Amino acid sequence: EEGHYVVAYCPGCQTSLSSAEVGYEGSYKEVEDPSLYFKFKVTGKQNEYFLVWTTMPFTVITDTMLAVQPNAEYVKVKVGEETWIMVKERVEPVMTELEITDYQITDSILGKQLEGTGYEYPLKDIIPKQAELKTKHPLVHKVVGEEFVDVNTATGVVHLSPGNGEDDFWAAQKRGVPIFAPYDDEVKFTSDAGLFAGIFARDADKMVIDELNSRNAYVKVKRIKHEYPTCWRSHHKLVWLARKEYFLRTDKINSKVIEAANNIEYFYEEPKNRFLGFLKEGKPWCISRERIWGTPLPMWTCEKCGNKHLVSSKKELIEKAQEEIPEDFELHKPWVDRITLKCEKCSGSMRREDFVLDTWHNSGASPHARFTDEEKSKFVPTSFLTEGIDQTRGWANSLLLEHIIFTDKPEAPYKAFLFQGLTQDAKGRKMSKSLGNVVETNKLLEKNSADLCRFYMMRKCSPVDFMSFDMQELNRRSYQVLSTLYHLTRFFMDNATFDKFNPEKYTLEWALNANQLQPADYWLLSIMQQTIEDYTQKLERCEFNSAVALLDNFVIETLSRLYVPMIRKELWTDDPETFERRQTIYTLLHHALKTVTLLFNPVTPFLSEALFQKVYRKMENNLPETVNLMEWPTPNSKIRNKTLEQQFEALFKVASISFAARQQGKLKRRWPLSKALIVGPEKTLQDIKMLETLLLEQTNVKSIEYATQPPEQNNREEWVSSQEDEITVYISRQRDETLLGEGVMRDIARRVQALRKELGFVPTEILELIQISDLDTDTINLLQPYLEEMASLVRAKKVQLHTDHNTIQVEWHESELDGKKIYINIK
The missing domain is CATH 3.90.740.10 (Valyl/Leucyl/Isoleucyl-tRNA synthetase, editing domain)
Known part of the structure; x- marks a missing residue:
């Protein structure tokens, strides 16, 4: 419809703007x-x-x-x-x-x-x-x-x-x-x-x-x-002017627009309310623009009588043109303006009005311009679209309006629309060349993994929030998570290869039926079921940051910090009697890491594909050619055990309190202690008693006593304690020579392990000889009963102790033990 209306007008661009353009983000x-x-x-x-x-x-x-x-x-x-x-x-x-x-x-x-x-x-x-x-x-x-x-x-x-x-x-x-x-x-x-x-x-x-x-x-x-x-193009201050323009009278279909918009899934209330609030304004859409380039408004006006005619197709233009038009005629300006029509009322000459269409009119018409009628019925309404929050008044709006105009139905061309927040710099400022804070994608990806960037941006904040992109943060937690996943997979692969693990033989079903699973294994499987369920639900609700946080926690906490330390020592042997137990652990790690790799795939497709090809396809010949063809993991409710999860939660809490007690008493975690006393509610005590073997390992004590009331301590110097909520952990400070020797052994074993890694030895590699030198006689005497255990811990056939490294001509590596220099040789 043509009419005089007040429109926002840019003096710099010398064209009107639609009400949607006026409300663009940052305008x-x-x-x-x-x-x-x-x-x-x-x-x-x-x-x-x-x-x-x-x-x-x-x-x-x-x-x-x-x-x-x-x-x-x-x-x-x-x-x-x-x-x-x-x-x-x-x-x-x-x-x-x-x-x-x-x-x-x-x-x-x-x-x-x-x-x-x-x-x-x-x-x-x-x-x-x-x-x-x-x-x-x-x-x-x-x-x-x-x-x-x-x-x-x-x-x-x-x-x-x-x-x-x-x-x-x-x-x-x-x-x-x-x-x-x-x-x-x-x-x-x-x-x-x-x-x-x-x-x-x-x-x-x-x-x-x-x-x-x-x-x-x-x-x-x-x-x-x-x-x-201001104008979103030129940034000039806008002026409202009454001008002759062409409008789509979308105000007349506003009730259908609102009805259609109310049936869209927005995932979050804020963008939904913002979109509906804008639509409820119900203003006519000014679609004419005074610009050189754009889709010409197909309105011809008679120079003699003022009669107007809207040309609806290229075919009609060719048929009614007074000039001869070739089939490949260019429909843009200035060529289209050379075409005149004959006025049906007075036979005068009709020329095209000097307007082009709002570019958002073109965008809104894209499904109708791109698809055939058959394709449109198949693909529209589409299931999901996503755009920046600035498109509330842009593409989301024009698609909706034009679809309703075409169909005359209160139906949107999309079933769900996720409006995403925009990206700012680390200080929360808009990125602009004038501030010099623009992060160019190509330069970013030249130095950083695409998966790392994607994981960081998904993890950083809710998709509807504005994200402050910080290059320093990029290589912190996000890098730690992906690196941990990679190294956990390497840990599994090195050990599983050493033991010739075959996942087609040793399946999860086998492990469940063979009665080989320990409480820690059942706990891992239970936690994983909940993670799969929650992660999938959050992805479907577009809660990407919360979903990725679940993977973060599962990799760093559940697998790396908790489960692997509980089973690692069981893999440091090639004893035939424990072969099936080791295969069980590999089965669990294979199942957990493979599942996690599939869960990571939407966020880190390159890393997931690499792990899939280099680890899982090499182990299993029947897998599809790409990770993208794998079925999405589904939770198994039969494996979920909430009671066991509560027991382990209590176990980890008690262990954490014991660590705090050790810190107060300046007792290293690696030092074994004689006993601990745990005071707490009966329910908590019952839970941790069920896992006492693991609790002894976690707290690194030889025996544990339980009580619901604090003891009367006659000798307070013997104990150190820490409390959290209703639980108190008391740890004995006393250490005899046996405990001192075991503690020193573990201190030295840790330094040997660090040296192994530094020198590039494969974790599964069995070393011939470890030599430790410059130890005093008392320390050697303390260590002698534990040499065999140390050899097992550091995967060596033999450990030897010396008092002076200068007497043996080998390559020594300097280290430190309790403030004194010691020397280590690995052969």
């Missing part, structure tokens, strides 16, 4: 404008005025009416020799702002009683068109009542410029008041603006203020900062 900027109080003299009154406020003085040039709130109470305020009319509730704040202390309210009146009151327009002598307008309609320069008048701001008296304001425009339209919009395409005033002709609208502010001042219509002006919309 509103803080700007400085004049804050002007002025007054219009009441017709027929000596010193009575309407007090008015505006931040756009240039709009006084196009003023045609004043508006008041019909049901609000207005008052007459005596200020010096004058009386000002304004809404009652704004008297005190306005007078304070105007720095007027001597004033008096003399009368009150309802807004509706002011309707029809005339006022003297002060600039009619320099804008002759204004005087002419007054003769064309009786309401020009009169007061009207309007519900949109806000009595909580300014003076409650609003000056209406229908050529510059949307509410003003509709107030004039419904009363038949002429629209005065004397602007050219550069938003300069035309000759109809009298003295202001040729001046850019925003540059006329000071001149207007000066003219008002010279006519006793000026009260006060100052500069204020406020949010104001």
